[in-house]
Amino acid sequence: MNCLDCAQLGSSPESAVAVCTGCGAAICLSHVVVRERVLTRTAVINREVPVDPPARVVRCTTCDAAVSAQVGQPSGRKGSGPRSRR
Numbered sequence: 613m614n615c616l617d618c619a620q621l622g623s624s625p626e627s628a629v630a631v632c633t634g635c636g637a638a639i640c641l642s643h644v645v646v647r648e649r650v651l652t653r654t655a656v657i658n659r660e661v662p663v664d665p666p667a668r669v670v671r672c673t674t675c676d677a678a679v680s681a682q683v684g685q686p687s688g689r690k691g692s693g694p695r696s697r698r
Contacts, residue, residue, distance in 0.1 A: 613628045617639060618640055629641050633671060635672060644671075647668075651666065
């Protein structure tokens with residue numbers, strides 16, 4: 613399977629190494645974004661406690677930029693700054 617982003621850009625096809633958890637697209641090493649996701653568990657007295665080690669989330673650059681914009685973090689892409697919520 614080849615990388616969808618490489619195909620859309622018209623560059624030479626690269627072999628996919630992962631599948632985006634957001635959109636399901638096949639992605640190569642050049643277009644993969646790996647982030648940590650902190651999971652929690654409920655401890656005594658309904659207190660949230662982080663679980664170690666953090667989980668891993670694999671996304672394509674498009675889905676990562678969209679998630680970053682949703683939570684108000686700059687993604688490095690031009691014009692994708694934080695947006696106001698209604």
